[in-house]
Amino acid sequence: MKQTILNELRSTIGDETIDFYVFAERKVPRLASIFFMFFGIFWTIMVLGIGGFDFMEKFGAGGDSFYNTMNAFMIMVSGIFVLVGIGITIWGVVSFFQNGGHFVGTPTRLIHYKNGATKIYPWVDFTGNVDMNPSKRYITFFLHSNRKVEKGANMYMICDVINLFSVDDILEIERISRQRITENKDSNKFAF
Template sequence: MIENIAIPDILKEAIGAEKIVFLVKAKKDQPIRNCLHVIYFGLFWILVISLIFSTFDWNFFSGDYTISAKEIPDLLYFSLFLSPGIICFLLGVFGLFKSGGYFIGTENRLICHRWGKIQTYPWKEFTNEIEVFGNKNSGNIIFKLKTGVYITRNHRKVLSNTKINIGDILYAFEIENYCRNIIGKTFSDLTE
């Protein structure tokens, strides 16, 4: 489960003398399906707003059109309502091309090196909820941490767990199996 890649020096310092169980370089920051959901939402927003504004009796949706001073506020409103869809679409496209980072699993923790920043997560901070999908050659893993933010749903506060996405990696199913075992072991040690 260790890819044949060079480990950056900053990661070697973070690992120290710990034994590396797995080492992968994620090709993507997010699973592609997450990016596609954002792109689809952006396109849906653009379509709905365009349809709503096209029902008004404006000529700038068809043919040549000159803008008068009294129609500038209408165009500004249209632009204002359209901008969230454009932003979502662009963020989704940007997410498709954003590269992932290095993920190193040791016996005690998960070490992430992304965007020039190192983050470490002890295995005791993870929940047993691990999502893995893909195929043998290209898999994705989504871990959930016990920490997060509380959001209100149906007039109740619910914890929305922090997620760690590892997109487009080799050995995803083997890594998930190892992580599930060590998190389960850590969880049972904490409850005893």
């Protein structure tokens, strides 16, 4: 965790001590990116195989205008589904190469810096729930939010999520984060 801190982050951090500084190599897990690439390709091939080629063959073959109009409509619908498949594939390829940004933990907040944009999360906003897997090198933090959903007689809060994928020293980050969340916890802030 001994890395050189970016100059853009120095002004944001100020005089605070740095508990940890890591670079998340990935925005999403590699397996998720690969899944979306293959799913998008599969989706596109299936739509073209089931509907696209059949309608292209019959379109313009003659016949009444109702038949041609319905074929044109089905070609447009197939085209929309093909565009969805291509979009899913492109998202998978782009997410495969995106990094997660820089994360800095201080005694009062977690700072996330990526592509010139800085997001600051005070430790008081964290729920204390942390999901991690040191062998897969990821850690997920859950934050309180103001979004609530009612199911039956119960009220549930929908948490915001911060993911750090492909990060080194997961156990050390988890230990420091739990300590800071406990120190800054306000139990009355999110009672409902």
